[in-house]
Amino acid sequence: MLGLRDREGPMNQFTLLRTRRFAPFFATQALGAFNDNAFRYATLLLVAFQMGLSTQQVNLYSNLGLALFILPFFLFSASAGQLAEKFEKTRLIRYVKLFEIGAMALAAVGFYTHGVALLLAVLFLMGLHSTVFGPIKYAILPQALRQDELIGGNGMVEMGTSLAILTGQIAGGAAIMQHPRGELYASLLVLAVALGGWLASRAIPPAPATAPELRFDPNPWRQTVQALRFVRKRSTVFHAVLGISWFWFFGGIFTAQLPNYTKLHLGGDESVSILVLTLFSVGIGIGSLLCEKLSGRRVEIGLVPFGSIGLTAFGVDLFFARPDAPPASGLDWLAFLAAPGNPRVALDLALIGLFAGFYIVPLFALVQARTDKSELSRVIAGNNVLNALFIVVAALFGLGMLSLGVTIPRLFLIVALMNAAVAFYIYALTPEFLMRFLTWIxxxxxxxxxxxxxxxxxxxxxxxxxxxxxxxxxxxxxxxxxxxxxxxxxxxxxxxxxxxxxxxxxxxxxxxxxxxxxxxxxxxxxxxxxxxxxxxxxxxxxxxxxxxxxxxxxxxxxxxxxxxxxxxxxxxxxxxxxxxxxxxxxxxxxxxxxxxxxxxxxxxxxxxxxxxxxxxxxxxxxxxxxxxxxxxx
Missing domain, CATH: 3.40.1130.10 (Glycerol-3-phosphate (1)-acyltransferase)
Known part of the structure; x- marks a missing residue:
């Protein structure tokens, strides 16, 4: 059974990778995150550079693709939460991985035929894949891990996810740009990773249903409202979910602007864009891993204010590090790092990621620790609905501010200051966060x-x-x-x-x-x-x-x-x-x-x-x- 403890002594987050109750699940979720991003980035580059489309068509398909990927989170999150409570989770994971293999087979056809409609349909299917997997992903951890392993396990998952996103984008982009067989390489990549994820899922131990008596309600609207009620049931959990959703707003603003920020304000080429994304992702990974050490292996929500302080401080400093146009353009990553002032920019980006890890990992662990096991999947489903809403609002907010003539550095500054205001609001509603921070300090x-x-x-x-x-x-x-x-x-x-x-x-x-x-x-x-x-x-x-x-x-x-x-x-x-x-x-x-x-x-x-x-x-x-x-x- 998944809930049984291993017979070893005290464990840390790295030794969890030697246990069957964690390692296969960790590999499965990391490969899924890798494939999501490899496919999405390969599709983006195919549409943008290899199909002879106009700029207006590329912008249309890029934004439509994002909307189709997010749409299943609104439609099916509540139903996914019900499934994760009612049925044994490991079997559900294997079905989800088989679904991913089928979706990637369709993606291969889309790559080969340059079928934009089919590729957009697969983006919707991968959004559905992530929607169903999300409640299982975070609800299975409290069943697999002891309470003193929860913060370390979440740190490993967040680290694995951030690095999988980064490597997936790099690998997907590199595969599709290999002329003249890019479509073949991209197809083989996503199919192989999907198959690897299914094989890894075969080794996950059973995770019993936490509410087998639950009556499944197929009405998505009614169940979405019910999932949000579960989220609001405990004020501390609700405010933690709001904090998680704000993180997606904050991160969505930053990551969406990084390509243009690199080109227009850092004067870098594609290699600098990859470097910037790497600094951000590696920072999140390191911050996530450090949470276990800094928290003493407890669910220490005192780290959340610490993380929010860092997000604001280094977000503000990023603006002052490069508020205007760069002194040079077309720099590769080595030339960028050697240019005056740019190491400060690189450090700010890495530290924003680092403090993002301090911020997000304890929030997820808090939701898992303070929610009844029989309701956790539905709470995660409600969280996913709010996350999707905040991502959409972030996209609209970013587009609106840029259309008003706000520069990207000023947009970063505004969001960093908004982060401070949101933090004060959440901590005023739930003083426990600030109390634990002061105690921890x-x-x-x-x-x-x-x-x-x-x-x-x-x-x-x-x-x-x-x-x-x-x-x-x-x-x-x-x-x-x-x-x-x-x-x-x-x-x-x-x-x-x-x-x-x-x-x-x-x-x-x-x-x-x-x-x-x-x-x-x-x-x-x-x-x-x-x-x-x-x-x-x-x-x-x-x-x-x-x-x-x-x-x-x-x-x-x-x-x-x-x-x-x-x-x-x-x-x-x-x-x-x-x-x-x-x-x-x-x-x-x-x-x-x-x-x-x-x-x-x-x-x-x-x-x-x-x-x-x-x-x-x-x-x-x-x-x-x-x-x-x-x-x-």
């Missing part, structure tokens, strides 16, 4: 964290986390390390610390006070803890009741027993190691010496122990935390 700036045993924290359902309390940063460290959202019970004066107040409020921390200090707040805190556990959430408490003053663990107070008596749930002991002596512990205050620069960027660890029963006493919990922490205070 603060924690990773101050500490080097190693985690141990965090897989013992249940992926679903309620649990009470109990941890030693060493520094003012403890909650942020746990928040940034545990994959699931955590509700923290914390002293109300820490809850109200400036700057951190936003993070704690967004994370829905629960302020508490002593019984003598504020009995009403204490009672309200216990009620909120009970409600959170009843709702299946994780709650974390620091049972010592305050920060350690000497680095040792103080006795756990009995309040934690009262929480469990009211709502019996599993208890997971946590231990923070190495924080005593860091800049936000009380060690330096007690010794009356400066906190900085002592132990800046400290090496610390967070360890989780085996779950304890709800009947455990405070003393038993304390003993487990002491054993976990060991001698490393």
């Amino acid at each position: 603060i924690v990773n700036t101050l500490y080097r964290i190693r985690s141990d045993g965090l897989e013992r924290i249940p992926e679903e359902g309620p649990a009470l986390l109990v941890c030693n309390h060493v520094s003012y940063m403890d909650a942020l460290i746990i928040m940034g390390s545990v994959r699931r959202p955590v509700r923290f019970v914390m002293y109300y004066k820490i809850f109200d610390v400036p700057l951190l107040r936003f993070i704690f409020r967004t994370a829905r921390a629960i302020p508490i006070a002593g019984g003598k200090e504020d009995p009403q707040l204490l009672a309200r805190a216990f009620a909120e803890v009970d409600a959170a556990l009843a709702a299946g959430e994780l709650v974390c408490v620091f049972p010592e009741g305050g920060l350690t003053r000497d680095g040792e663990i103080a006795p756990f107070r009995p309040g934690v027993e009262k929480m469990l008596a009211r709502r019996p749930v599993p208890v997971v002991p946590l231990a923070l190691r190495g924080l005593w002596g860091s800049i936000f512990s009380r060690r330096d205050s007690a010794l009356r010496r400066m906190r900085l620069p002592r132990r800046f960027w400290s090496r610390i660890a967070l360890a989780a122990g085996m779950p304890l029963p709800p009947t455990s006493s405070a003393a038993q919990m304390e003993s487990s935390v002491r054993a976990l922490r060991g001698a490393w205070a």
Whole structure:
């Protein structure tokens, strides 16, 4: 079964390529993306350069081809989502790959006969192929991968897709331009790749249906509305989908203008056009792969604001790097890179791609992690509908701005600034993105964290986390390390610390006070803890009741027993190691010496122990935390 874990130890995104549960699927989707672009680019060059058509005819067929490729996403995405939920996914993938072989056979006839109508029909069929494959592609990953592999797996898929798009365009263009047998070479290429994709799909393990009882509704309009309702069901998922769709708008504007941008503003020939596309695609690939490292193998949505900042910053810098006409024209890629100012342009393009990877991978992983498995394919289908809409709007927006006399560099500048506005809007609607970004920045700036045993924290359902309390940063460290959202019970004066107040409020921390200090707040805190556990959430408490003053663990107070008596749930002991002596512990205050620069960027660890029963006493919990922490205070 696809959902079973391999028996190896902890894995990273590259070792996934050695597993049957990921490698055949990765090859299948990459070959599909390659073939889509090889065929489309070969068709574009055939129509543009080898059929003797007028400029008006070429423009008509080019735009009509794009419309026909996008049209199936509007018509059939919802139906594709239903199929992916109702039936076993691997069998569907194999049928889709057989369909691709048939479409490429028609493409070969179209290449040979120069049949524009047939080639346009195949573009529609390949759009249908991508429409059906899309919901399966992203819904199968949570079945194939563990939660801690989800960000790395998505990174690999995005990297593979971006490089497949690039190499597909290069290979398709090179094949069709080989006179006098270009049509033959292009036909053999797309047929061979389609056959390779089908053979790779034969090795994908079974992926059971997630909603086999689903009644298929053939009405595309009704199902499209239903898919969009699934998207809107959870606000965080909905705003993540909006972020993904905005990415397609942003990327669509940039990639559509790159050929003319290369010619008119960079002074480059065809080789520079390929270089520019390569820089953009490789940047996305590297950014996608780095997500696993930067996120600590968690679904870290704090990377999304980081990515959007980079997209705006380097999009703006691209305008200032070359706002006007180039000093020379007809440059090949070597001459382009050697010309003054052009390395800055090349770096901007690569960094736009890099930060695009930081932006898009966590969003896809978030959608997969926060959506019920029985609804995920339909959510992806709704996402695809919105993506297609944003792509069409991007094309119309680009054409409209250029028709008004806006230059391509100024168009890039406008879209980069629009990206900042859209980011602020989404993060205002869902503050969790900004909260996770601030947490990620603060924690990773101050500490080097190693985690141990965090897989013992249940992926679903309620649990009470109990941890030693060493520094003012403890909650942020746990928040940034545990994959699931955590509700923290914390002293109300820490809850109200400036700057951190936003993070704690967004994370829905629960302020508490002593019984003598504020009995009403204490009672309200216990009620909120009970409600959170009843709702299946994780709650974390620091049972010592305050920060350690000497680095040792103080006795756990009995309040934690009262929480469990009211709502019996599993208890997971946590231990923070190495924080005593860091800049936000009380060690330096007690010794009356400066906190900085002592132990800046400290090496610390967070360890989780085996779950304890709800009947455990405070003393038993304390003993487990002491054993976990060991001698490393």
